[in-house]
Amino acid sequence: MSGIxxxxxxxxxxxxxxxxxxxxNNHVPIxxxxxxxxxxxxxxxxxxxxxxxxxxxxxxxxxxxNTYEKEVVFGGESRLKEQIENTIELIDGDRYVVLxxxxxxxxxxxxKGIINEFKDDVSIIFAETAGFRGSSxxxxxxxxxxxxxxVVKDKPKKPNLVNIIGIVPSQDVFWEGxxxxxxxxxxxxxLEVNTLFNDQDIEGLSAASLNIVLSPWVGVxxxxxxxxxxxxxxxxxxxxxxxxxxxxxxxxxxxILDVDVSEVIAREEAKTYKSIDKVADFIIDFxxxxxxxxxxxxxxxxxxxxxxxxxxxWIPSLAVISDEIPKxxxxxxxxxxxxxxxxxxxxxxxxxxxKIHESIEKDAPEFLFGxxxxxxxxxxxxATKLSVAFPITDRVIIDRGYAGYKxxxxxxxxxxxxxxxxx
Amino acid sequence: MTIKKYNNVxxxxxxxxxxxxxxxxxxxxxxxxxxxxxxxxxxxxxxQTTFCQEWLAMLTLASIKDTVAIVHAPVGCxxxxxxxxxxxxxxxxxxxxxxxxxxxxxxxLKDSDAIHGGAENLxxxxxxxxxxxxxxxxxxxxxxxxxxxGEDIDAVIGQTQDEIxxxxxxxxxxxxxxxxxxxxxxxxFQGALNYLxxxPKEKRENLVNIINPITFGxxxxIEVERLLKQxxxxxNFIPNFSTTEDIGRASEAALTASLCTTFxxxxxxxxxxxxxxxxxxxxxxxxxxxxxxxxxxxxSFFGKEEEVESIIKSERERxxxxxxxxxxxxGGKKAFVSAxxxxxxxxxxxxxxxxxDIVGITAYHYDEVISDSFAQLKQRCGNFCxxxxxxxxxxxxxILNREKPDLYFGxxxxxxxxxxxxxxxxxxxNLSHLFVGYNGVVAFGNRILNLVNNSSFxxxxxxxxxxxxxxxxxxxxxxKYHNGGELK
Numbered sequence: 021m022s023g024i025x026x027x028x029x030x031x032x033x034x035x036x037x038x039x040x041x042x043x044x045n046n047h048v049p050i051x052x053x054x055x056x057x058x059x060x061x062x063x064x065x066x067x068x069x070x071x072x073x074x075x076x077x078x079x080x081x082x083x084x085x086n087t088y089e090k091e092v093v094f095g096g097e098s099r100l101k102e103q104i105e106n107t108i109e110l111i112d113g114d115r116y117v118v119l120x121x122x123x124x125x126x127x128x129x130x131x132k133g134i135i136n137e138f139k140d141d142v143s144i145i146f147a148e149t150a151g152f153r154g155s156s157x158x159x160x161x162x163x164x165x166x167x168x169x170x171v172v173k174d175k176p177k178k179p180n181l182v183n184i185i186g187i188v189p190s191q192d193v194f195w196e197g198x199x200x201x202x203x204x205x206x207x208x209x210x211l212e213v214n215t216l217f218n219d220q221d222i223e224g225l226s227a228a229s230l231n232i233v234l235s236p237w238v239g240v241x242x243x244x245x246x247x248x249x250x251x252x253x254x255x256x257x258x259x260x261x262x263x264x265x266x267x268x269x270x271x272x273x274x275x276i277l278d279v280d281v282s283e284v285i286a287r288e289e290a291k292t293y294k295s296i297d298k299v300a301d302f303i304i305d306f307x308x309x310x311x312x313x314x315x316x317x318x319x320x321x322x323x324x325x326x327x328x329x330x331x332x333x334w335i336p337s338l339a340v341i342s343d344e345i346p347k348x349x350x351x352x353x354x355x356x357x358x359x360x361x362x363x364x365x366x367x368x369x370x371x372x373x374x375k376i377h378e379s380i381e382k383d384a385p386e387f388l389f390g391x392x393x394x395x396x397x398x399x400x401x402x403a404t405k406l407s408v409a410f411p412i413t414d415r416v417i418i419d420r421g422y423a424g425y426k427x428x429x430x431x432x433x434x435x436x437x438x439x440x441x442x443x
Numbered sequence: 444m445t446i447k448k449y450n451n452v453x454x455x456x457x458x459x460x461x462x463x464x465x466x467x468x469x470x471x472x473x474x475x476x477x478x479x480x481x482x483x484x485x486x487x488x489x490x491q492t493t494f495c496q497e498w499l500a501m502l503t504l505a506s507i508k509d510t511v512a513i514v515h516a517p518v519g520c521x522x523x524x525x526x527x528x529x530x531x532x533x534x535x536x537x538x539x540x541x542x543x544x545x546x547x548x549x550x551x552l553k554d555s556d557a558i559h560g561g562a563e564n565l566x567x568x569x570x571x572x573x574x575x576x577x578x579x580x581x582x583x584x585x586x587x588x589x590x591x592x593g594e595d596i597d598a599v600i601g602q603t604q605d606e607i608x609x610x611x612x613x614x615x616x617x618x619x620x621x622x623x624x625x626x627x628x629x630x631x632f633q634g635a636l637n638y639l640x641x642x643p644k645e646k647r648e649n650l651v652n653i654i655n656p657i658t659f660g661x662x663x664x665i666e667v668e669r670l671l672k673q674x675x676x677x678x679n680f681i682p683n684f685s686t687t688e689d690i691g692r693a694s695e696a697a698l699t700a701s702l703c704t705t706f707x708x709x710x711x712x713x714x715x716x717x718x719x720x721x722x723x724x725x726x727x728x729x730x731x732x733x734x735x736x737x738x739x740x741x742x743s744f745f746g747k748e749e750e751v752e753s754i755i756k757s758e759r760e761r762x763x764x765x766x767x768x769x770x771x772x773x774g775g776k777k778a779f780v781s782a783x784x785x786x787x788x789x790x791x792x793x794x795x796x797x798x799x800d801i802v803g804i805t806a807y808h809y810d811e812v813i814s815d816s817f818a819q820l821k822q823r824c825g826n827f828c829x830x831x832x833x834x835x836x837x838x839x840x841x842i843l844n845r846e847k848p849d850l851y852f853g854x855x856x857x858x859x860x861x862x863x864x865x866x867x868x869x870x871x872x873n874l875s876h877l878f879v880g881y882n883g884v885v886a887f888g889n890r891i892l893n894l895v896n897n898s899s900f901x902x903x904x905x906x907x908x909x910x911x912x913x914x915x916x917x918x919x920x921x922x923k924y925h926n927g928g929e930l931k
Contacts, residue, residue, distance in 0.1 A: 024568045025518065026548045026575075032519025051492055054587045054618040055833070057519070058492025059856065064522020073859060077911050080834045080856040084492035092591060092619050106489035106924060110837060112913050122517060123619055126557060126591045151517030152557045152588060374575055393525070396544050411525040 027373035027393050029317075029342045029410055030191060032151030034121050035065040036159030039190035041117050042066070042078040043217050048113030049077070052100050052131065053121020055086035057151075065156065069190040069410055070417025083107045087123050097129045104134070108142055115171070115222075117163075118146035125150035145170040155344055157238045157317075160188040164242040167222050174250065175227040182206060182273070183214045183228040183252075185242055186235030187259070192319070193412050197421020197430075198259060202234065205424050208284045209270060211277070226250040230276055234259050235319045236356065237349040258356065259319050262327035262428040263289050288425040295429050299436060308439060311335045313365075313380050315390035316409040317343035322356045324389050324408070327428060329359050336365035337383040340376050342409070345369065387435070406438045451597060451613050453633035453709065455496075455621035457484070462623045462810040466831035467838070467922025470804075470821040473829050477814050489924040493833040495618030496627030497586055498523055503631035503706075504614070505545055506531045506657055506683045507690070509579040511572040511609075512547040515565050515596065516586030520618075521549040530657050533874050534684050537661040546576055552588050560592060565599050573607045579687040580610045582634060590617030610687075612638040623808050624833065625705055625783070631682075632710035636717065639687050643695040643718060651741065652699040652720070653678045654707035660874035663702070666882055667728070670738055673754050674747050694718035698744055700737070702879065703727055704812055705785040726816050727879075729789030731759070731766070731796045734880050758881045766796060769888035773895065774798030779846060779861070781805035781830075781839060781853040782871045784813045788820050790852055790871050793878070795824055797888050802846040803828035805839060805853075830921070836860040837912060841921035850894060865905030867898035 030036075034053065038061050041049040051058050062079045066072045074081055085103045087096045100118070107116060116138075118131055131146045138144045147166035149159045164185060184202055189195045196217070203213045214220035214228060231243045231254035243254035255276065260269040267285050274281035302308065312334050314321050321339045328334040339357055350369065358364045366383070370376050377397045380388070388398050388405040392414040398405035407415050408422065408431075422431040456462040465485040466473060476482045497520060501512065505527045514521035524547045532542035548571060550556075550564040565583065572581045583596055600611045616630040653667060668678050681690045693699070699714055699722040701707040711722035721744065728737035735755050742751030778799045780790050787806035794801060801824040806813070809831045821827075828846055832838050834857050843851070843864050851861035851868045862868040869890060872878070877886040 023551060024548055024564050024571060025551045026546070026571070027525075027544075028518050028521070028549055028551070030518065031522040032517050035519050035522060054495055055493050055622070056495025056498050056618045056624070059494050059834075060498055060523050061519055062492075062856070063526035064519065064524075068522075068525045074856075076909055079859070080491060080493065081836050081860065081911055082492045084490060086487075086490045086493060088619050088622055092587075102488050103490070110489060110912050110916055122557070122588045123591065126588065150554075151519040152552050152554045154553070155518065374571075393544065396542075413525060413529050 023372070025371050028371060029373070029391060029393065030155040030157065030344070031061055031065045032155065033149040033153040033159030033162055034119055034151050035061040036156030036188050036191055037119050037147055037149040037163040038082070039065050039156070040160050040163055040188065041119065042075055042082070043189040043195075044222070045217070045219070046114035048107060048111050048116045049082050050104060050107055050116055050118045051082060051084035051121060052096065052103075052118055052124045052129070053084065053087060054123045055084070055088065057121045058082040058084045066190045068413055069193040070412045070415055072190060072417070077111070083111070092123055092127055095127055095129060096124050097134055100124070100129065100131070101134050101137070104138055104144070108138070115143040115145065118144070119149045120146065122150045122152055143171070156191040157188055157343055160191070161238060161241060164239060165245065167225065168242060168245050168249070171222050172225045173223045175224050177229055178212070178227045179229050180210060181212045181214065181228045182230045182232055183225055184232050184234050185216070186233045186239035188238060189217070191410050193408070193410050193417055194421045194423070194427075197419050198423035198427065200419070201421050201424035201427050205266065205270065205284070205288065206273070208288070209274065209279050209281050211273075211279070226252070228252055230254065230273070232257060232273070236322065236353055237318065237345050258322045259423050261323035261422050261424070261431060262331050263292050263425065264330050265323060265326055266424050292425045292428065296432065299432065302436070308436070309333050309335065310386040311337050312387040312389065313338045313340070313383060313385035315340040315342060315376055315380070315388065315394055317341065318345055318349070318353050320389070320409060322353065325357055325365055327431075329363050334387070336363060337385045338368060338380055339365040340368045340370055340380065342371050342376065344371050387439070404438050406435050449637050451633060451637060452615040453626070453629035455626040456623040456629065456810065457621055457626070460810040460812065462625070462808050463831055464622050464808045464833045465925050466809060466829065467925060468829055469826050470817070470829045471826045473809070474818045474821055477809070478818075482809070483927060486926040487835070487924050488926050489837070491835055491837060493835070494624040496621050496624045496630060497584055497616040497618045499624045499627030500584055500614050500616035500631045502527055502657060503628050504582050504682060506534060507580075508684070508686050510582060510687065511576050511578045512545070512582050512584065513550065513565070513568045513572060514547065514584045514586065515550045515552070515561065515589045515594065516584070517552045517588055518549050520586045521547055530874065534657065534661070537874060538684060546572075546578070548572055557588055557592055560594055561589065562594065562599050565594070565596070566603055569599075569603050569607060569611060573609055578609045580612055580639060581607070582612050582614050584614045585617050587618045590620065610638050622833075625808060628706050629709040632713070635682060635690055636710065636713050639690045640694050640714065640718065641691045645695060646697065647695045648697050649675060649677050650679055650696040651676050652693045652696040653680050654699065654701045654703070654710060655680045655683050656703050656706045657683045658872040658874070659702050659879065660876070662875070662877040663879035663883065666877060666880035667702070670754065670880060671741070674742060674745065674750055676741070676745070694720060696720050698722065698741065700741055703783070703785045705783055708812055726785045726813065727789035729786070729878060729883060730792030731762070731881065731884055733789055733792050762881045762885060765885045766888070769885065769892065770798040773888065773891060775800065776849045776895070777802045777846070778850040778852060779803045779843060779848040780871070781857055783807045783854075784809060786871050788813055788816045791820055791824060793884055793887055794852075796884050797891070799850070801825070801827045802848050803830070803842055805830040805832050807831075807833050837916070838921045840864060840912060841917055841919065844917045845921070850891065862901040862904050863908040865901055867894040867901050869894050
């Protein structure tokens with residue numbers, strides 16, 4: 021039996037896979053599921069990540085078989101076949117991706133057999149993303165796995181090409197800004213990057229010289245698979261925020277790929293601290309050394325705690341990790357969140373919003389990094405709150421990112437603006 | 444424990460009202476087929492995602508204050524509650540209350556539960572809801588998964604209710620069971636009717652139940668209160684932003700009137716069957732004529748025909764100069780409207796009051812609830828293009844390119860696709876702006892003036908949007924993918 025969750029901070033496998041597909045250029049999702057899944061997950065995943073809209077083919081435009089009673093009783097294969105045919109007739113995509121939902125998986129439709137009928141004419145794949153298979157993060161992993169099994173071709177290695185995986189669009193509300201910054205810094209050290217969402221092709225994921233898993237756990241299995249199939253090494257490096265973490269990240273990459281990163285690091289570090297210096301007076305004059313808690317997924321928990329402890333002098337209290345991570349990764353996360361001088365935050369692995377609030381209340385932090393689900397709660401404990409984690413309905417996010425050197429300036433502007441809002 | 448007298452599963456509209464979700468043609472053709480009872484239930488050979496009845500069921504009950512929602516499903520099926528919560532909070536703010544986020548729990552069904560059943564999760568969720576919040580009622584929403592695996596929610600309630608002080612209410616709304624998402628309203632109201640409505644302690648001769656969808660703002664309710672007050676009547680707004688007690692006393696009211704008949708018709712009929720509270724059937728007090736009819740029907744029930752006529756006369760006299768002023772600026776513009784079936788009648792009537800021509804309408808579904816008023820609208824606005832579609836923006840894009848309206852009015856989700864065609868776009872609901880009643884015509888008109896005065900956003904979006912559909916789609920019959928019927 022799985023645990024019940026009050027006000028979950030992720031959606032289902034289909035939610036993660038769908039938000040990923042609509043973020044990839046010219047990829048056409050075809051949902052094979054009940055009528056409401058696409059809308060539920062647009063308003064429940066994409067739109068509630070800072071009001072992200074439909075884009076080219078999201079929202080209510082997503083092709084979907086909308087299976088009803090007839091399909092549940094008699095099977096949905098003929099409906100799916102018809103839907104694929106007509107989707108291709110209507111919409112010109114580089115690739116069509118059938119995403120199965122709970123109904124079609126429970127009734128046991130043979131998806132593979134059906135898509136094989138179309139393979140001569142178009143690029144088409146499928147991913148088994150029924151909601152009961154897991155969270156948004158797991159849906160992203162299932163989709164990535166489908167890409168590796170059904171799309172990626174054996175291509176010659178490009179020494180300067182790296183892949184970034186592990187960032188789930190919309191589930192990471194700053195995914196796009198974060199990837200833009202990561203790509204920028206990697207370009208600075210002379211690397212080309214395939215993020216899945218830029219101009220690089222998915223077939224060529226095999227051509228990278230290194231896979232960078234930008235999360236403590238999401239995408240690790242895919243990186244392992246790519247290593248087995250194509251001999252590509254990988255590193256697992258949670259998303260870096262701020263100078264220390266980004267420097268370490270670049271040094272790690274530099275070492276593996278034998279690239280000198282020292283000049284870039286020096287330049288970016290100087291630039292970033294020239295910016296941070298601009299708020300030094302405010303921080304000092306107003307004693308802005310706050311006790312803070314985080315309610316985020318493991319990726320942000322590590323990055324935010326590390327930055328605010330190691331570079332900004334704040335005092336961590338509790339890091340709540342809400343992404344239902346597999347057991348085997350918990351130790352790694354504990355290690356990442358271990359700091360000197362008794363500064364390590366307490367760690368709670370919990371997805372249930374009531375339990376989260378109950379445990380934070382005891383700690384009485386002055387600042388809370390969380391989601392819009394924590395708005396009322398922050399008020400009751402008198403904490404200042406910034407929404408940085410899904411779901412977010414109290415901020416609008418367009419291209420903003422928190423990763424890397426530039427991102428941390430955004431993060432500081434946003435967090436400190438919350439502090440001065442009453443004035 | 445509540446003694447169950449009635450079936451907990453409401454009949455779906457597909458069967459109860461012969462509701463259809465697929466039609467394409469002209470208004471005359473629809474009126475003709477409908478009056479001859481020749482409308483066929485067609486399907487689509489291509490479809491885009493849409494709402495399911497579970498979504499609308501959650502929407503119906505999400506803002507009732509002293510309740511907790513349990514969604515018995517995988518974790519994704521409750522995800523939109525974070526979005527619905529925006530309306531919930533906004534609605535509270537507009538009522539001068541401190542906004543509070545709603546309370547919902549997912550039973551988080553996983554693959555093993557899909558095989559072995561999720562009864563244990565459901566029981567846990569019930570106890571957790573009780574212990575954390577001591578609510579008056581706990582709603583349990585069913586889902587595709589709970590339906591397909593045959594979860595016996597009634598049985599779980601039977602096993603737990605004795606230990607729980609809250610009334611546990613099942614809401615049967617399996618997404619796949621109805622093609623008409625409005626069936627979800629009925630599933631919700633069935634739960635409320637079976638478990639919340641009390642035998643009347645007294646009959647309150649001046650109390651009118653006003654069934655309020657969450658998409659009506661407080662400003663709209665104030666307009667309704669203003670009109671009812673002139674007749675000496677008091678409104679009991681349920682279910683949105685109300686309490687279980689407000690809903691419970693619905694049986695004491697003298698009458699049930701609706702802001703959206705599509706939303707409330709099952710509740711109103713059933714309340715009358717069980718507790719003899721008569722109900723009105725006029726669609727929506729939107730637009731001058733509709734508002735006249737709406738208030739007339741209420742007045743005639745209370746024997747206040749003369750008072751009503753005098754209200755109508757003075758309201759009309761007061762509002763007409765303002766309407767004329769707007770009409771002068773908007774007269775002759777062409778509009779397309781997409782909305783739920785009641786609003787798809789109400790908004791065009793309002794637009795016609797302002798001299799705007801109707802070139803096309805999409806109604807999310809069609810059935811007897813609107814057949815008469817649709818025929819009247821056709822009489823008033825001519826033989827416009829008519830689409831019945833559960834959103835389906837691909838059909839809409841095609842139609843908009845044929846009809847080339849100056850203005851578009853629609854709901855969340857679909858309207859952006861009209862804006863991407865470069866058409867100035869207004870929402871058919873906006874919680875902070877009035878559209879109900881006499882004052883609503885002027886308020887809505889003023890919003891349209893803004894749309895017309897500055898359409899730069901839709902123009903710019905249009906210039907930079909990449910079309911979804913292949914170019915030849917715009918030359919095809921927009922209803923090409925309707926199954927089982929000849930092309931119109």
